[in-house]
Amino acid sequence: FFFVPWPVAGAADAAVRGMSALRTPRIIGTAMTALGRHHTSSVELMSQALRSALSNCGLSMDDLEGLVAVPSLSHPHFMEAHNLATYTKLLPRKGVLVRTVDTGGASPISALISASQFIRTGYVDVVAVVAGDAVASMPLDTFLQRADVSCQSPDDPLPSPVIPNGYDRVARWAIAQGHVTREQLAMCSVLMSANAARHPLAMTRRAYSLDEVLQAPHVAPVTTTLECARRADGAAAIVLASSTFLQQRDWRGPSAVVLGGGEGSGPLYPPADIHDAMFSCEEAARVAYESAQLGPRDVDFFGLYDCFPICLTRALEAVGLAPKGRGGAFVEQWYRDHLAGAAGPGRYPINTHGGLLAFGAPWEVPAMYNIVEAVAQLTGAAGGRQVAGC
Structure with missing residues (x-):
């Protein structure tokens, strides 16, 4: 799967870039559960995150008019959002709009775009986006079986674990093209x-050394265990509200305005004949920038999808931080600055929470952490990770 980047800006009181001020979607609440191995259901984790996000912005389930959720691998349900809405007693209340969105790792971003559209079109005034999973509590063989089946090519099957081997295929292609080195x-x-x-x-909880990463056990030809997204149980939720609702409530808390978003679709699994035109990252970034009327120089923080290193290097190129084919060189300079103690958030405002490779990755949840971190940066709540002027 591929990610979809989205730029967001701080709260504004007037109409924003052509949007009606009254229908402007704002993120007003975020929450996440602890990451780890919880031995509880994904829907319970999602419920905890949802209620915490509502509480954090002073709202309750009674205020919620819409819900967008993404699927769970550990406890799959038909119509995941309806299942969560029923579990939390949001349904069968009338006048509630519920939707399940599944675009793989990009699901939380697609869900955010859907939730924003709910508000802009006037369907709802308050909507939540929720994602959660409990993949760390699954037996490893069960997790691998479900993950492998989810994206195995019938014509060109990859060995298990399928997902790491698929991205490894892309990584080896990029190395052969001279876009990146193994190191x-x-x-x-x-x-x-x-x-x-x-x-x-x-x-x-600590920085790896380069030797640690390279010498870790291999899961694919050029991919080690420390180059895979960290499997975890966890959930996250965000609450969006229209300016109309916030004015009626005289709500004055911190918020972030959603200016725009973009999506692009690529193949479900990497084909044997990889070529540069198959990737959707650049298209999604272009659409997002155009919809927000922004460019790379306007963005103070970047949340980039990094389930494997090759995704991060390509994302750096897609969003305009590195020239085409030079994402690896960008990373190497970043690494050299890291060794020199000069790679803090101010200089490299990218995945300041650690991304999938280090923060934690409950299946389709992690892009939610990018959103939560972006809101923390925009509202000055990122603590020691704060990007100055964001």
């Missing part, structure tokens, strides 16, 4: 672990 890929995990060490809720 530059490993540097991604070093950098994300250093970022995660600054976040109190991250699973990774």
Whole structure:
């Protein structure tokens, strides 16, 4: 799967870039559960995150008019959002709009776009986006079986674990093209672990060394265990509200305005004949920038999807931080600055929470952590990770 980046800006009181001020969607609440192994159901984790996000912005389930959720691998349900809405007693209340969105790792971003559209079109005034899973509590063989089946090509099957081997195929292609080196890929995990060490809720508590990453057990030809997203149980939720609702409530808390978003679709699994045109990252970034009327120089913080290092290097290129084919070189300079003690959030405002490689990855949840971190940055709540002027 591929990610969809989205730029967001701080709260504003007037109409924003052509949007009606009254129908402007604002993120007013965020929450996440602890990451780890909880031995509880995904729907219970989602319920906890949802109620916490509502409480954090002074709202309750009675205020909620819409819910967008993403699927769970550990406890799959038909129509995940309806299942969560029923579990939390949001349904069968009338006048509630509920939707399940599944675009793989990009699901939380697609869900955020849907939730924003709910508000802009006037369907609802308050909507929540929720994601949660309990993949760390699954037996490893069960997790691998379900994950492998989810994206195995019938015509060109990959060995188990399928997902790491699929991204490894892309990584080997990129190495052959001269876009990245093996060491530059490993540097991604070093950098994300250093970022995660600054976040109190991250699973990774110290920075890896380059040798640690390279010498870790292999799961695929050029991918080690420390270059895979960290499997975890956890959930996160965000609450969006219209300016109309906030004015009626005289709500004055911190918020972030959603200016725009973009999506692009690529193949479900990497084909044997990989080519540069198959990737959707650049398309999604272009649409997001255009919808928000922004460019890379306007963005103060980047939340980039990094389930494997090759995703991070390509994302750096897609959003305009590195020239085409030079994402690896960007990472190497970042790594050199890290060794020199000069790679803090102010200089590299990218995945300041640690990303999938180090923060934690409950299946389709992690892009929610990018959103939560972006809101924390925009509202000045990121503590020691704060990007100055964000």
